[in-house]
Amino acid sequence: MPEMTLDMRVNGRKVTRRADPGQRLLDFLRDELNLTGTKEGCGAGECGTCSVFVDGKLVKSCLMPVAKAQGADIQTVEGLARPGELEAIQKAFHKTGASQCGYCIPGMVMAATSVLREAPEASLDEIKERMGGNICRCTGYSKIIEAVALARDVVTGRASPAVLEPEGVGDSYIGHNVRRLDAPSKVTGRLKYAGDMVMPGMLHMAVLRSPHPHAEIVSIDTSGAEAMEGVACVITADDVPGKDGFGVFVHDQPVMARGKVRHVGEAVAAIAAEDAATARRALAKIRVEYRELPGLFDPEDALKPGAPVIHDYAPDNVVKHIPIRKGDVDKGFAEADLILEDEFSTQQVEHAYLEPEAGLAYVDADDVVTVISPSQNITHHRHMLSEIIAKPINKVRFIMSPVGGGFGGKEDMIYQGMLALAAMKTDRPVRLVFTREESIIASAKRHPSRVKYRMGLKNDGRITAIRFEMLSDGGAYGMSSEGVMRKAAILSCGPYEVENLQVDTTAVYTNNTPSGAFRTFGGMQAQFATESMMDIAAERLGLDPFEIRRRNMMRAGSLTHTQQRLTSASIDRVLEAAEQASRWEPGPVGMRGPTRGDLGGPGTRAPCTLGARFETPKDSKERVA
C-alpha cells in the first residue's frame, strides 16, 4: 500500500501521519485518529452522516481522499465544544429532543453548525433546504429543524439562552418533558456504536455473497484465500458445529448458505483478516461453483402447481397462512345494499436505518462466546446461537450495542453467527461492518402485499361483511413472515366492528430479498387497503369520511375480528381529536379539494419550491438565499 506523510490540523491540533493517501478522509479520521463521531451511513455522499468541516466548508468525508486534505484545517463533531460542554446548537438538539437513534446526529449537528455560520438569519425554509443533504430515518426532521431554529434565535440574540435550559418539573416526572438522557453523547459524537468499537488484536471480516437468486452450490474452494498473507480464517457452512438455522419464527436460514443459495446477497462464506482491505481482497480468491436453478420472483407464481421449491420443508412454498372467520359472510353479503370489490398493493420497503449492520465478537477468558451488536432481540439471538455453536446458554452472551435505527430490521440474526464462528476459530476478536449496499441486499424488507377486498355495506354506511385476502412475498427466508401475516390478519379490517368476515393472509417463499419485521409488522399494509375501501365506500354512499368510520367503529364491548371482547376503545376520541385539530370541513367523499374552505390554514406549511430566492432582510442588504 503506498503511503505518504499527511499533515493537517484536526480540531485545532497539528496531526502528522504516514498513511495511505487514497483512503477516504472518513477512514483516516475514524481509523487513524479514532474520531468515530464522524459516521459512515452510505459511503456515497447521499446521507450526510460523515459531514466535517474542511477549511470551514461542510464536506462529506466519504467522498474526499485524505490526500486532498493535505495541509487543511479539519473540524469534526468532536471539535465543536470542549469536553463536558455543549455548543448552543447541541444544547438545542438536547432541548427539543432532536436526537433519537443518534446515528445521523453528528452529521446533522455539523450541517446545522454550517447553517448558523453561513446563514445565521436563515428562514425555516432555508434551514430545511440547507439541511436537505442529511438523511434522518427516526425523527421525521421536525424536532431537528425546531432545534436549528431555536439555536439560530439564541445565536442571533433574538431569544435568551435560557430557552435552551431544561423545563422545571412540577409535581411529577411522568408527563414531563425530561430531556433525553442519551442526547449529550449523541450530539457530541461520543456514543460508540458497534462499528466504532475496537479491541486489541481485532480482526476484520468481509462476507462473500451470492450473485445468484437461486443456485445449487456445487463446490467451495477456500484454499486461495486461506493462503493469503493477513488472512486469519475462512468460514463456510462446514464450520457450524451445532444445529444450523435461525429465524424469528421458523429456523430456515443457515448462518451461511448450505448446499444452495436462495437470494442475491445471501452470505456464502466469510473471511477474517488483519485489516478490512485484506479481507475484501481475499474474497476474490474464494472459488464457488454454482449450478443455477429456476427462480421464483412473483408470489403468485410461487403458489402455482409445479413451481420451483425453495425450501424442502415447504413443498407448497407457503411460509404461513393465517385464517380468521367470524359470523357468516354469505349472509352478510346477502344483506348488503352495496358490494364493493377492489384490489390494493404495497411495495417492498427498505428500513434504511442510518447505521449499517455491525458487530464485534470474541471468546472471553471463561470461554463465553460474546457478540456485541445492535440486535433488537438479544434474548432470542442467544438461544439460537447456543444451538448453532452447540454450547450451553450461559456460554453464549449477547450485548446490545446502541442501535442506530432498527425499525424491525435488526431482529434477524443475519451476521452474528458468522462473527461468533470466526472468533471461535481464531480465538481473536472479530469485527464486521456492513457497507450500505451490503445492508440493503442482505437485510429484510417490509413485506410487499396484494390485497383482494370485498366489502358489503348497508345504505347507511354500516359494513355487513368483509372478505379480505392478502398475499405477501416473504422472499427467500421465513424471518418474521409468520408473525407479520398474523398481525396483518388480526388488524386487517381496521378499528371497526364487522359482524361477518373472512380474512386470509398468506406469505410465500420466493427468490427475492427476504421480507421481515418492519414497524407495524403487516398492520400498515392491511389497513392501507381497509382505509382506502372506507373512503371508496363513503364516496359511493355520499358520506363524510369521519361519519362512515363512526358508524362502524369499535366501542367498549365490541367483538374484535378475532372475537375478543374490548373493555374500552378510544377510536371515538381520536377521530374527534383529529377532526377538531384539523378544523375538518364535513362533506361527502369526492373531489372536494377545489371547494374546500379548510385548506392552507394553521398546521400547514407552504409548498416547497427549490431554486434561487431573493430576500430582503431587516438590514435591507439583498442576498441570495
Add this chain to the structure above:
Amino acid sequence: MQRKMRGRGVAASWYGIARTATVDRAGAWAELDDGGTAKVVTGVTEIGEGILTVLAQIAAEELGIRPEDVTIGDNDTARSPEAAHAGATRQTYMIGNSVALACREAKARLFTEIAAHWEVDAGSLVAFDGELRAEGTNLAMTMAEAVDLCKRRGVVPVGAGHFTSHGTGLDPEDGSGAPWQAYVFGTQVAEVEVDTVTGEVQVLGLWAAHDVGRVINPRGVEGQIEGGVVQGLGQALMEDYQTANGHPVTHGFAKYILPTALDVPEITSILVEDPDPLSPLGAKGIGEPALVPTAPAIINAIHDAVGVRIRSLPATPEKVLAAIAEKQARAAGAREAAE
C-alpha cells in the same frame, strides 16, 4: 383543472401493544444506591425511541429521585434479567411496568426502615425529586440521607419486578383469540398539494391523534409520531425497493429515495390518554401505531385533490400523472358518448 390542486384525507387505525398472540414478559432489577441515586438493570437498550429516558422517568417517579440520578444498564444477556426484544411497541408497556414494579419493591424496603426510624406508618412516607418526608409531620430528609440510614440499619434497598401481558394464541381454524390485552387507536388527517403537470405530491399538513394510554414524555411521543408519519409518507409517495429477477436494483441511497427535511409536512400531534387498566403505569405505546394511518390518509387526500384513486403504493409522480390522464380520457370518452 388548475396546475396545483389541494385536498385532504383521513384514515383511522388500530394496533395491539406487545408481542402478538402469546404471553409476553419482561423483568428488571432496581437498587436505591448511595447518594440517593439508583441503578436499574434490564436487558434492553435504546434503539432511538427514547426508552432509556422513559425508564429513568418511571424509576425517578417511583423512587422519589431525579431522572438524571438513575443509571440504566445493562443490555447484556449475561448480566441482566430478560427484557426480550426491542420491538412490537412493547418497550414502555412491558419494560416500563417491570421497572416500575422493581422500583416499588426497592422503595418499600427503604420506606420500611425509614418508617421504623421515624416511628411513623410507612404509608405516610412520600418521596419526590430527591426529598423524603412523612406526611402530617415535620419529618424530612434527602433521599441520599435515607439510603445511608437504610444501609446503616443493615438493609440494601433492592427490588425485582416483572410484568406479564396475557395474550392468547389464535385458533387455527377461525383465528379466534385475544392476541393482546391493550389496544391503541389513531386517526390522521393529511393535506396535500398535487402538481397536475409533474404529478408530484407534497404533504403540507398532517394532524395525528393517537391514544397512547398515558404520556410519559410528551416530546418523546411527538418524536415517535413525527418519525412514524415521515416513514409513512416515504412509503406513500417515494420509497420503492425493487428487484429484477431477484437482483436488487435499488441498492444504494442514490436509487432508493428517502424523505428529506424538504418533504416533511407540518405535523400536529394530539396525544389522547385512555389509560390501560391492567398495568401499574397505564401507559400503552406509540412506536409502530404512529405510521399505520399515514399512507392511506395521504392517498385519500390525493383523491380529494384530483379525483383519482391510487391503489398501488407508492403514489409516484408517474402513477399520479397516469391516473389523472386516465380520468381525463374517461371524462372525454363520456362526453363523446353523450354527443
